[in-house]
Amino acid sequence: MGTPRVHDDGPVRTVTLDRPGAANALHLDDVDAIADAVTDLPDRVRVVVLTGTGDRAFGAGMHLDVFRDAGPGDGREIITRLAECLRAVRTAPVPTLARLNGACLGAAFELALACDLRVAHSGVRVGLPEVRLGIPSVVDAALLPRYVGAALAQEMVLTGSVHRVDEPGVAPLVNRLVEDPSGLDAAVDDLVTTLLVPTREVLAAQKELLETWRELGITGSVDASVDTFAEVFALPATRAAITRYRP
Incomplete structure (x- = not known):
């Protein structure tokens, strides 16, 4: 101990x-x-x-x-x-x-x-x-x-x-x-x-954004969010998650 x-x-x-x-x-x-x-x-x-x-x-x-x-x-x-x-x-x-x-x-x-x-x-x-x-x-x-x-x-x-x-x-x-x-x-x-349902990649990106939102005002937070969305959307893991998703 x-x-x-x-x-x-x-x-x-x-x-x-x-x-x-x-x-x-x-x-x-x-x-x-x-x-x-x-x-x-x-x-x-x-x-x-x-x-x-x-x-x-x-x-x-x-x-x-x-x-x-x-x-x-x-x-x-x-x-x-x-x-x-x-x-x-x-x-x-x-x-x-x-x-x-x-x-x-x-x-x-x-x-x-x-x-x-x-x-x-x-x-x-x-x-x-x-x-x-x-x-x-x-x-x-x-x-x-x-x-x-x-x-x-x-x-x-x-x-x-x-x-x-x-x-x-x-x-x-x-x-x-x-x-x-x-x-x-x-x-x-x-x-x-x-x-455990979302991909590891999207949760890592979302956590980075949460930290950004704590530090920046709304304008900077939105700009950072747009960039992050585009980067994560292009990942193979994201494409696979979209394909298998069932509401």
């Missing part, structure tokens, strides 16, 4: 945060391992699922030892390595899905926000408590207002408050919400099944 476990089952790669004695808190080597697991994927892998060991936590964020053992000048390296990991997850060439099996805090919450989709059970708690340590919430915490709105996002990052995913204002964070942990796997399997 310690370094995240990576397991491939046909087209699905599962990355499991694996430090249950510390609520799956992350060390910097773990962050690097997650980035590696979603980069340069073999062609057979079509979806990546991220989850945590046990039923206590998806992840408690960065392990406190990372901060306690660091010198005053180490902050840039710490946050740069985390930012690179989250960027790798956000821009992975296949869909990424966070299976939230328990508390999801700090850097682990940012990891879940970086994923394309999220599945959770009622009672899972999410939050960005870093401010209580005197550390700002940064990098992919910037995605939070898109899901919960500006008012709640500002409250969460300014107070470090923790919320349940089944609260009305927080619920938009998740794509599937089940009553208890026993329903997580079925909900994940259902989403994975739908993600």
